[in-house]
Amino acid sequence: MLTRERQTLIRSRLDAHGRVVAAELSVEFEVSEDTIRRDLRELAAAGLCERVYGGALLRTPPVPLGLRLDVRLEAKRTLGRMTASLLEEGSVVFIDAGSTNLEVARAIAPGLRLTVVTNGPVIAAALIDRPHTEVIMVGGRMNADLGACVDAQALTEIGRLNIDAYVIGACGIDPAAGLMAQSFEEGSIKRAIAARSGAILAPVTTEKFTVRAPFAVSDITDDSTLIVEADAPEAALSRMRAQGARIVACRGDAG
Structure with missing residues (x-):
């Protein structure tokens, strides 16, 4: 099999599954792992994937908040209810x-006494x-794509x-890379919030495990x-448990 043919097939696997x-791949294509790693380096250099330990992830461009609101809504509602129950x-x-x-x-119980701080107008x-919820807005100029204030x-x-x-709204998650963000400004804001926080709660849809975003936020x-x-x-999840994380799995209606 020619290199170009093999790399085309690798790209199709990435498109279908989000990761390889x-x-x-070495077993499937009957070549050495060094050959596959060379293929992945070339695909990454062309901007078609992000290399990670043991393989690669599909490179996913950021999607504006307004286009994400109704995507997999029931799954997000299930994660939202579970996360709100932990507050x-x-x-x-x-x-x-x-x-x-x-x-x-939206899932926070009306009777729960909380102070909620946010940089997102739609959250407020x-x-x-x-x-019984005191809401504090972090101000500044709003980034319309992010739906958030992320400036100085x-x-x-x-x-x-x-x-x-x-x-935290995670753009991507990986045991080695941790929680990730898609933009420099968003990553800076998220790191600052994490540094001021005693604990992090990350509701994560399954596809985020296949996203390799460029900016690290938190281990x-x-x-x-x-x-x-x-x-x-x-x-x-097993690797993250070994790193000390608590895993809360939503069952039943999370699809």
Whole structure:
């Protein structure tokens, strides 16, 4: 098989599954793992994938918030309800912008006393009818694609906060790379929030395990609680448990 033919097939595997494993491709194509790694390096150099330990992930461009709100809505609602059930009475919670996090905000019980800080106007709007929830907006210029304030003013205000729990909207997740963001500004904001937080709650749809975003946000540690769907990849979850993370799996209606 010619190199170009093999790389075309590898691209088709990436498109279909979101990730490839070098050892499996080596067996399938009857070539050495070094040959597969060379193929993956060339595909990554062409911007077609992101190399990770043992294989590669499909490179996924960022999608504006407005286009994500109705995608896999029932799965996000299930994750949102489970995440909201983990919030503790009287705590200070930062909920950043994101379509899954919007469902977390919507699922907060009306009687739960919380202080919610957010840089996302849609998150604040979702909590407007919660009589026992104090909502604090982090200001600055809003990025329309992200649906969030991610500028210098937002960073300054975040630096003055003491946060009990951070509900993070993750663009990608990986045992080695941790939680990731798609843009430089978003990554900077998320890192600043994580640094001011006692714990991180990450509701993650299964496809996020196949996304290799370019900007690191936070490692997976014993401060991390990952709220995942029933079909989340067990190999990745096992590694994250070994890193100290708590895994909360949603069952039944998460599809």
